[in-house]
Amino acid sequence: MTSVLTVSQITAQVKSVLDGTFRSVLVEGEISNFLHHGSGHMYFTLKDDKAELRAVMFQGDNSRLKFIPEGGMKVLVRGKVTVYEARGVYQIIIKEMEAAGLGALYLAFETLKKKLAAEGLFADERKQPLPSYPATIGVITSGTGAALQDIRNILSRRAPHVNIVVRP
Structure with missing residues (x-):
């Protein structure tokens, strides 16, 4: 019979494999979700067209940078x-x-933003004013999750006239 591992044990084993295999790697990617935390640490995602990799650069290392990182770079x-x-x-x-x-x-x-702007899709005259009270709210979440039930519960009490459209 196979022995049962705890979450901590399996995570420690995966960490051991990664730490031993990828001690020093060069990675090229595009920055997204950039956050320069108050602690001085930088948190962001490196991505390409097929995958994403979470990234952290601690204050002691990022203080030597010769540029300021930002999203899209x-x-x-x-x-x-x-x-x-x-x-x-x-x-x-x-x-x-x-x-x-x-x-x-x-x-x-x-490029897409420039194309849409050239078509006039961002022009002020095309913009519609926001209604004082929304008639419909779109929610992007699991159709069976607790978050959706919380939203429905609150809206039924505070704004029962509002229609909800859910997209998983």
Whole structure:
């Protein structure tokens, strides 16, 4: 019979494998969800067109940067891939980072934005005023989750006239 592992044990084993395999890697990706925390640490996601990797750069390392990172920027980073055990997620702890230009995803977004602006879709005369009270609210969540039940419960008490559209 197979022995039973705790969540902590399996996470520690995965961490051990990652720590031993990816001690120093170079990774190129595009920054998204950038947060420069009050502690001085930087938290963000590195991504390409197929995958995402959580990233952290601690204050002691990011104080040596020669540029200010921001969303949409393409970067080359050096660091180690490890597991943040408290959440059970793998991430790269970055020691060095250099700018590599604007990312392809950001450039595609900007190109689309310019195209839509040229079509006049962002023009002030096309914008409609927001209603004082919404008639319909869209919710993007699981159709069976507690969050949806909470929203329905509160709306039934505070705004029973509001229609809810749910999209998983």
